[in-house]
Amino acid sequence: MSKITMAHGAGGSVMQRLIKEKMLKYFGNGEAEVSLAALDDAAVVEGIVFTTDSHTVKPIFFPGGDIGRLSVAGTVNDLACVGGRPLALSAAFVIEEGFDEAKLEMILQSMASTADEAGVRIVTGDTKVVEKGSLSEIVVNTSGIGRRHELLDANLEIARRFRDVKKNWLLDSNVADGDVIIVSGYVGDHGTAVLSAREGIGFEGNFVSDVMPLNKMLEKALGVGGICAVKDATRGGIANLLNEWSEKSSVGIVVEEEKIPVREEVRAACSMLGIDPYEIGNEGRVVLAVVPEMAQQVVEALHETKEGKDATIIGQARKDIDGVVLRTKVGGLRVLQPPVGDPVPRIC
């Protein structure tokens, strides 16, 4: 009998297959404006943006964040990436019997301050406790609702001055030939920070997670206009993200290795561990596809925010190629494959 493996939850091709073959078989009958079948980060139903994420990060406290900040930021970002203005979150806890109340309180405090940072409220919740030994510590689910961002229409209108834009939300299927690909900051920080905090891994250095809510940064970018797609580079990293875009938008994407910001210590740690920094999950980085005429202005707007100060153009969508291609520093071309799964399990 087939069994669920770690790869089924790792954000790569194995997980995509599980979702397409099983979840969509049963849940895919959507008439929603943006339905489950689109496999974007959020759905849209009668104008309400709606998303959910369960968080199982290990360890639950890591440099730069914790499971509470992760859950709030992750859900806020999913709402914001499709073009939503986050309105409210739910918080549901499954806790192992014997868990320290003080740790729970630290998580709650972290969730509250991250929600404040994002300007969103936690309005409903649930708490379940399971017997000691039947869960490792705590699982936090956050779901979120939002409205269509009031700047989204103007943003799309500006994009439409330059090319046809099929979808009315910032979806994975909305990337087209010529779009400039922008990343909002350094990649690989979150995955390596979580790994560095994990027992028995044993590598040292100054690794700090990028986990943060990006809705205010994205609002600045929307105010410029011309953005066609936004996605946060979580499980499977930018390699997974770019491949999802390429597949769903039926367009090739070329990215320049020397332009992708990766910190030296992150590159060294990845090299030591034999993992690809482009496949590692981030929790405070998004990739944007922008019409070329507006790309520079969008980057400048991002630079004015603390969340996007390291934003940079890394490539372009091109109809004359297939899939995702990385132009290496020495000028060669290599296919950036869709990862089977994130090389670091349980980073979110």
Add this chain to the structure above:
Amino acid sequence: MSKITMAHGAGGSVMQRLIKEKMLKYFGNGEAEVSLAALDDAAVVEGIVFTTDSHTVKPIFFPGGDIGRLSVAGTVNDLACVGGRPLALSAAFVIEEGFDEAKLEMILQSMASTADEAGVRIVTGDTKVVEKGSLSEIVVNTSGIGRRHELLDANLEIARRFRDVKKNWLLDSNVADGDVIIVSGYVGDHGTAVLSAREGIGFEGNFVSDVMPLNKMLEKALGVGGICAVKDATRGGIANLLNEWSEKSSVGIVVEEEKIPVREEVRAACSMLGIDPYEIGNEGRVVLAVVPEMAQQVVEALHETKEGKDATIIGQARKDIDGVVLRTKVGGLRVLQPPVGDPVPRIC
């Protein structure tokens, strides 16, 4: 250091304290129409009804249902109980590595058919996998969104012909002196069914869970009018429910033991196990508080539905008493205490 215990998730007074002392301390700054601070089953934000529940029922398959049906019905019922029309659900899975894909598929199928039954769609989701041994099988979180039910205004208007009704949703704080208390069917079925399926418990009989979506039944009742509060009798059973109403509405409630429908085998099993059938969680039963002038018509409307065919009047809210009082079959009075927690852990 204080530790989380099973009682913190059991729906009784210990859980209430955790929520009031910890959750509300950090998340209680709501300007929502119905906020977390109300501690109802759902919140209302800008007209959107929003709720969440994580499900850890053990075993995951039990007579009359499974974790999938439970999660969909539970979330639909939370939306419907405050007066919402369920619109869409999310489904987030945390799965133990090695879990059978066939079991997952049975759960998905059950969620899809329960969603069909309720007329609601599952539009967004998430899947995480954790290492073998760090979770027992699977946790399912369902969150839900809904709109104000179009019959709610007329329902409240009818109630207001007879008395002042403070709140514009069907909240726990909306019960008042004279309201007739109606239960929609037999109590104790779900908890005993789950227990009967649990290894090592060893009692036999024909126990079948009541788990089902009640939104269509409640719609029929709303069409009659005069309903002021509705709540599903989950963790902590009707004993917890009635005490929550009494406390939040500042009104006493008297219920007649001989009128509370409990199946003979459920009563026998509870007696054998030394637990109170009124403290056991149900997953397909609600209690309604209705102005006395409309109560009989509401019961008749419930009788026309398959979900409410055994609905019956069990008592009345009374300002001249404190707390919840049970008039026993022999005519005595006993205080129905708020339970410390559900006597059966992990029933939902």
